[in-house]
Amino acid sequence: MLSKYEKELIATIWERVALRAEDVGAEALLRMFTCFPKTKTYFDQKDLSPRSPHLLSHGGRIVEAIAEGAKNIDTLATTLAPLSVLHAYQLRIDPTNFKLLCHCILVTLSCRMAEEFTPVVHAAIDKFLSALSAVLTEKYR
Amino acid sequence: MVEWTDAEREAIQAIWAKVQHDKVGPEALGRAMIVYPWTQRYFKTLGTFTNAASIFGNEKVAKQAVIILHGIDRGVQNLDNLKATYADLSVLHSDTLHVDPDNFRLFGDCITIVLAAQMGPTFFTAERQAAWQKFVSVVISAMSKQYH
Numbered sequence: 097m098l099s100k101y102e103k104e105l106i107a108t109i110w111e112r113v114a115l116r117a118e119d120v121g122a123e124a125l126l127r128m129f130t131c132f133p134k135t136k137t138y139f140d141q142k143d144l145s146p147r148s149p150h151l152l153s154h155g156g157r158i159v160e161a162i163a164e165g166a167k168n169i170d171t172l173a174t175t176l177a178p179l180s181v182l183h184a185y186q187l188r189i190d191p192t193n194f195k196l197l198c199h200c201i202l203v204t205l206s207c208r209m210a211e212e213f214t215p216v217v218h219a220a221i222d223k224f225l226s227a228l229s230a231v232l233t234e235k236y237r
Numbered sequence: 238m239v240e241w242t243d244a245e246r247e248a249i250q251a252i253w254a255k256v257q258h259d260k261v262g263p264e265a266l267g268r269a270m271i272v273y274p275w276t277q278r279y280f281k282t283l284g285t286f287t288n289a290a291s292i293f294g295n296e297k298v299a300k301q302a303v304i305i306l307h308g309i310d311r312g313v314q315n316l317d318n319l320k321a322t323y324a325d326l327s328v329l330h331s332d333t334l335h336v337d338p339d340n341f342r343l344f345g346d347c348i349t350i351v352l353a354a355q356m357g358p359t360f361f362t363a364e365r366q367a368a369w370q371k372f373v374s375v376v377i378s379a380m381s382k383q384y385h
């Protein structure tokens with residue numbers, strides 16, 4: 097459960113992150129592909145080298161989707177419904193991969209925010225990303 | 238047997254050489270206890286935890302965290318022999334302490350995030366992170382061995 101304070105914190109942070117959506121998203125994806133190479137299997141035929149056009153545009157879209165969700169966490173399930181359908185029915189991504197991407201998003205934010213990425217911020221964002229992953233995977237079964 | 242490339246060995250040593258045990262340890266264990274509050278169950282004898290301040294202000298938690306980091310030193314020094322290196326700690330955590338091994342990953346994720354915050358993106362690159370994640374996962378599997 098996220099407190100009111102945590103929801104505000106999350107909204108503020110993602111509003112800022114969305115200004116650098118492509119940078120942050122591409123870095124998180126690069127970390128995921130480098131650290132957990134099996135995740136590359138879903139992006140067959142795509143150029144996944146550092147800051148490739150695909151990494152930047154896809155990274156940007158991911159961050160924008162998360163930032164959209166962060167604007168109103170109480171309606172997360174509705175906001176993300178189309179993405180949930182896409183990942184579950186069309187892409188059929190194994191749900192374990194969401195944990196890996198979320199971890200890499202946290203590492204990316206931690207690298208960039210340094211001491212501003214306090215334990216309280218870390219806890220709030222971790223909870224938010226797992227709620228978001230739950231929404232994206234809820235249609236799986 | 239886990240194989241390590243020279244680049245992986247160098248990355249792990251370079252990262253660990255920068256680690257100050259009394260900074261990284263308490264920060265990582267404290268985060269595990271805040272982000273994943275159920276990990277607190279193993280440290281009940283160390284104090285009462287109500288918020289971040291009560292965890293980060295607790296000297297016994299800090300001391301315990303430094304002990305865990307010294308446990309990780311052993312791994313960094315014995316990359317080619319991790320299973321044997323962690324054999325007795327695995328027995329201790331399973332048979333005596335009854336720590337659910339899922340906690341090792343939660344702690345591992347927290348330490349990685351602390352390293353990222355302290356080292357920044359130019360040092361803690363995707364490549365170095367990848368070597369580090371591999372190390373963490375092999376340590377975790379060695380620590381979990383006794384549970385199988």
Ligand code: HEM
Binds near residue numbers: 138154
């Ligand atoms: C935080 C979790 C995630 C979010 C917010 C997210 C968001 C998105 C968005 C916004 C799109 C573009 C949708 C469109 O084009 O309309 C997308 C597509 C896609 N996602 Fe995700 N995603 C997440 C997790 C994952 C994971 C874990 C994987 C696999 C490892 C994955 C694989 C894909 C693939 C393969 C596509 C299609 C890409 C393409 O064709 O260019 N996603 N995702």
Ligand code: HEM
Binds near residue numbers: 279309334336344380
């Ligand atoms: C994966 C990394 C870990 C390593 C390398 C590690 C290492 C150690 C070491 C070296 C000790 C001291 C053993 C002794 O006294 O001989 C110890 C004790 C202990 N560890 Fe771990 N540990 C790890 C993770 C964890 C986790 C995640 C938890 C629980 C959430 C945990 C709970 C404990 C407890 C409760 C003790 C006993 C403390 C006491 O003396 O009362 N450890 N650990």
